Amino acid sequence: MGKIILTGDRPTGKLHLGHYVGSLRRRVELQNAGDFDRMFVFMADVQALTDNADNPEKIRQNIIEVALDYLSAGLDPEKCTLFIQSQIPELAELTTYLMNLITVSRVQRNPTVKTEIKMRNFEANIPLGFFCYPVSQAADIALFKATTVPAGEDQEPMIEVTRELVRRFNQTYSEVLVEPEIMLPENATARRLPGTDGKEKMSKSLGNCIYLSDSAAEVWKKVKKMSNGAPRMSMDEPGNLEGNAVFTYLEAFSTPDDFAEFWPEYKTLEELKDHYVRGGIGDGTTKKFLNNVLNKMLEPIRERRAEYEKDIPEIYNILRKGSEAARETAAQTMDEVRRAMQIDYFNDAALIQQQAEKFRK
Numbered sequence: 001m002g003k004i005i006l007t008g009d010r011p012t013g014k015l016h017l018g019h020y021v022g023s024l025r026r027r028v029e030l031q032n033a034g035d036f037d038r039m040f041v042f043m044a045d046v047q048a049l050t051d052n053a054d055n056p057e058k059i060r061q062n063i064i065e066v067a068l069d070y071l072s073a074g075l076d077p078e079k080c081t082l083f084i085q086s087q088i089p090e091l092a093e094l095t096t097y098l099m100n101l102i103t104v105s106r107v108q109r110n111p112t113v114k115t116e117i118k119m120r121n122f123e124a125n126i127p128l129g130f131f132c133y134p135v136s137q138a139a140d141i142a143l144f145k146a147t148t149v150p151a152g153e154d155q156e157p158m159i160e161v162t163r164e165l166v167r168r169f170n171q172t173y174s175e176v177l178v179e180p181e182i183m184l185p186e187n188a189t190a191r192r193l194p195g196t197d198g199k200e201k202m203s204k205s206l207g208n209c210i211y212l213s214d215s216a217a218e219v220w221k222k223v224k225k226m227s228n229g230a231p232r233m234s235m236d237e238p239g240n241l242e243g244n245a246v247f248t249y250l251e252a253f254s255t256p257d258d259f260a261e262f263w264p265e266y267k268t269l270e271e272l273k274d275h276y277v278r279g280g281i282g283d284g285t286t287k288k289f290l291n292n293v294l295n296k297m298l299e300p301i302r303e304r305r306a307e308y309e310k311d312i313p314e315i316y317n318i319l320r321k322g323s324e325a326a327r328e329t330a331a332q333t334m335d336e337v338r339r340a341m342q343i344d345y346f347n348d349a350a351l352i353q354q355q356a357e358k359f360r361k
């Protein structure tokens with residue numbers, strides 16, 4: 001059995017640097033390393049609708065935003081299958097059957113869903129579709145027989161539910177589905193990039209994001225306003241690294257090449273940090289450096305975006321072709337699922353024959 005990578009995002013907003021370090025950059029690396037049999041990346045619009053039922057326009061707008069983010073970050077439709085969840089009706093079908101193999105109390109135990117219910121003030125009135133989305137997510141993974149799911153820690157409970165459902169399915173019917181493994185981000189900053197305020201996690205609702213689609217001018221405006229931790233009276237005072245978003249971002253994004261190109265006085269971030277905490281480096285200077293680092297990374301992304309934006313119908317074409325390809329795989333698994341569940345009546349000649357004999361007088 002080969003390696004099948006699958007992952008996705010809810011299309012509820014443009015992607016930002018937190019998404020980039022947390023997942024997108026890794027996906028592009030995985031894609032280019034080519035160490036897999038298939039790689040799928042999809043937009044989970046069905047899942048996004050579970051708590052946006054009254055706002056389909058938001059999802060529809062963000063499908064194209066996220067697709068542009070994917071493509072401009074370097075996901076390549078020649079190497080990985082990009083698709084839209086709602087275009088795969090087999091997902092809904094598998095979800096229905098998986099629901100029979102899990103209890104309400106098991107779904108209720110999911111810590112990620114519990115937190116989300118609180119955040120959305122759903123306590124008294126949880127939409128049933130929202131409550132069940134972990135089962136739908138298990139179907140997303142199982143339908144493609146994914147072995148490897150790159151995702152954040154918050155997705156661990158979903159993968160656990162998926163593994164249980166796969167085991168239950170295979171025991172109850174026959175060995176059709178595959179137990180996936182989660183592939184967590186490799187380091188702490190990748191797991192949780194703070195926003196430009198230096199405190200909370202970068203997120204749209206907190207207004208502390210730098211978007212992949214931001215222009216160079218927008219990036220500079222946001223970098224200028226970034227937090228430096230505890231304030232200093234002058235640059236000669238020792239600098240603080242605690243709560244200093246500029247240094248957290250340098251940690252996440254700067255490379256020795258960036259130093260050689262933009263600040264050759266230092267070879268590495270360690271050297272810069274040592275000097276900064278001794279005092280003598282102004283925050284304006286570290287911000288200019290960070291701005292250069294970010295723009296160097298974002299510039300190729302912006303260039304690709306500008307190209308893709310010239311032909312939006314082609315983006316829909318890419319997504320349509322990806323969805324068609326994904327559906328072929330989905331249909332194959334569903335044939336196996338239906339056979340295992342003995343609901344493939346019309347393809348089962350033996351069954352028809354048997355029944356005919358039983359009723360023959």
Ligand code: TRP
Binds near residue numbers: 006
């Ligand atoms: N729940 C994921 C998120 O909010 C999105 C998602 C849906 C997903 N189905 C998936 C991720 C399957 C990985 C695999 O980000």
